[in-house]
Amino acid sequence: MSTVTCQISISLDGYVAGPDQSLQDPLGRGGLRLHEWLFAADRWREQHGEVGGESGVDSQVVDEMTRDVGAYVMGRGMFGGGVGRWDETWRGWWGEDAPFRTPVFVLTHHPRPSLSMAGGTEFHFVTDGIHSALEQARKAAGDREVAVAGGASTVRQYLAAGLVDTLQLHMVPIVLGAGERLFDGLGDLRLEQVRVVAGPTVTHVTYRVPR
Amino acid sequence: MSTVTCQISISLDGYVAGPDQSLQDPLGRGGLRLHEWLFAADRWREQHGEVGGESGVDSQVVDEMTRDVGAYVMGRGMFGGGVGRWDETWRGWWGEDAPFRTPVFVLTHHPRPSLSMAGGTEFHFVTDGIHSALEQARKAAGDREVAVAGGASTVRQYLAAGLVDTLQLHMVPIVLGAGERLFDGLGDLRLEQVRVVAGPTVTHVTYRVPR
DSSP states (O other): OOOOOOOEEEEEESEEEEESSSSSSOOOOOGGGHHHHHHHHHHHHHHHHOOOOOOOOOOHHHHHHHHHHEEEEEEHHHHHSOOOSTTTTTTTOOOOOOOOEEEEEESSOOOOOOOGGGGOOOEEEEEEEHHHHHHHHHHHHTTTTTEEEEEEHHHHHHHHHOSEEEEEEEEESSSOSSEEEETTOOOBBOEEEEEEEEEOEEEEEEOOOOO | OOEEEEEEEETSEEEOOSSSSSSSSOOTTTTTGHHHHHHBHHEEEEEEEEOOOOOSSHHHHHHHHHHEEEEEEEOOOOOOOOOSOTTTTOOOOSSSSSSSSSSSEEEOOOOOOOEOOOOGOEEEEEEEEEHHHHHHHHHHHTTTTEEEOOOHHHHHHHHHHHHOSEEEEEEBBBBBOEEEEEEOOOOOOOOOEEEEEEOHHHSEEEEEEEO
16 A cells, blocks of 8 residues: 655744635745745756756755655645635636646535646645545555645644654744644644655655554 | 754654653653653763663764753753742752763743752753853853753744754654644744764754854
8 A cells, every 4th residue: 555655844833834824825934944945956946947046955856756646635724725615717826737746636616527637747636534534545656655744733633643754854044933834633643753864955854653 | 152952852743741740750751762762872871870772873863962062051951840939959960970971951930059960960050041151051062062952842942042053863753642843933944954964763963053
């Protein structure tokens, strides 16, 4: 059965998004600073149709975290387009050439037909919960990984349900002071450190999550 | 002028002590789990008059974090003995052979004569604030480091005042869910990662703290 992975950037005080998240500012105040290492990586830029950037350890981490993924699961907030019934002109933040290049299962309370994008990304909208979305993602992924893409509340739900096998945290040396915390309400989780990679500005630590 | 250092174990959700701290349970519920890596290190055990333990990366980290320290500053909670006027029979948690072997400046609102312990530890009680304690520690340390030993609120006060040069976090893969958070109220601090050491169970990251 495919491994379920998750990777997310986190501040030293445990935030994965800043305060006052909105459609205009989806990562919240200061939240973009969590992802500066990512936006600078040439592999990420290439995946997102941009040029330039830096090669090196961070770029290798980006490559590894996407290379073996056969399907993604994401929350509606990450797909975007606001809440409530769908405005079907919204086709994600990424434009027609979405960077996933696999099936992506979007959790929502509102049904919508699937979308086929350029480059192989297919968005499927799942209205019957996280277990169903994961089951569909597993079928689509075959032997490859299923990645829980985000946002924070989706990751938290899969962690709380004991459905994540490995969690990679990119530890960003900033203090946000407010915003969305990854681990709130998860009780006394104990993870097992399996790998540490030091980037030039952030540390990437992979944990096994006991079932 | 001597470098001011600080090292502290922190959970993935940013806690440095568990909830419900008390005289009986000074690290709070679950807080001991933050220090299991430390208690297992042979260098720490040797410093605390115990035998056995594991050599290896964690033990080297313990050695480095104590080797060059010429004086410590600590809060009254870390020295112990409760609040209010001193019960002078209390001479610290560590017994007569305290492990510091340097001058230690204890922040308190209540004056008390200095204590000379076996092995070279001297406790001095400072009633006129964190700047004064640091100044006295700098004089005592000479060219060696001054270490802010803890607890959390003392570390937070020195960080907030911009008086810490390097902060080493031992990132322990547990989620405490409640307790004392290291970075609360520090605004949007941005640190600079300078060194990453992977222990077998925890990751030790050293940051430079911009003034």
